[in-house]
Amino acid sequence: MGRSPCCDESGLKKGPWTPEEDQKLINHIRKHGHGSWRALPKQAGLNRCGKSCRLRWTNYLRPDIKRGNFTAEEEQTIINLHSLLGNKWSSIAGHLPGRTDNEIKNYWNTHIRKKLIQMGIDPVTHRPRNDHLNVLAALPQLLAAANFNNLLTLNQNIQVDAASIAKAQLLHSMIQVLNTSSSFDSHPTSNNLYGQSSFLENQPNINEDFYDPTQSLSHINDHQPLDSFSSPIRVASHQDDQSSIPPLISVSPDESKQTQMMIKNKEIMKHNDHTSNPSSTSTFTQDHQPWCDIIDDETSDSYWKEIIEQTCSEPWPFRE
DNA sequence: AATTAAGCCAACCGCCCTCAT
């Protein structure tokens, strides 16, 4: 390694930037570009380390920074990309024009992560969480799935008993919670909602598809896990071939690598595109649809929207 | 009105990678 951090130099200012410092940095970069970041502070008359200047510029002062709330589309893109790339914030930021890796990282940690946890989704694996305490958090999901039975009567063409399975699982889980609540700590991985003894354990499509990362979270009230509605339907649509349904998200390292390779290839192609056609504005959301391919036309957004709206008009056991 | 807790986010820290010598 053999290099001391650039900020070790004594006497350099740290902490929040003043408007004057910002202006100096902007003026210098407008006139000369950033060049060597290490040399920049002296040239610009700033008592900061180069690294601090670079961060300030890339995360805040850059003219193409988009500020303000994230849109539903951006949020969805972040979730999709995170399920593929993990905490590769800079890669994710590369697909969100005007957003910085730092901003996306903060938004993930303060908003999206919490939403996923509240829905019983592990924000790292994007799969249903396996811990016992999650049973309680997942109850609304199960009840939502059970409530989905009403939908089935509205959509006669869907031939599946997923709602019945969910109801059975709900009762099963509640009984287990009552029976095992005193030994949660000692048996952290058994008798839980998605664990070994779960009735749904042998219904992988229901377990694994409970969360659909292609659905945006932004419209979801914290206590209304609408995503849970979509899963049983999708199970139904693939009922004929349950064993061969690909997971919505890559789980194994190999799968993850394959997906990342696909993205890299896409990026290379996109880069070539941009090179030959600078006006191109394609983004991941527009030309990467890794999950949509397995959803047939009947399961389009409008189709789900209609179903969700119908469901929301039904009495909701947890609505406040 | 005062205090405490929780949420948020800009900025920092330190490790890692690439490239030049």
Next chain:
DNA sequence: AATGAGGGCGGTTGGCTTAAT
């Protein structure tokens, strides 16, 4: 091959703001 400079990246911190008591 070894070393160091420069920069990128993800994780973490600390201070400010807002909400709750």
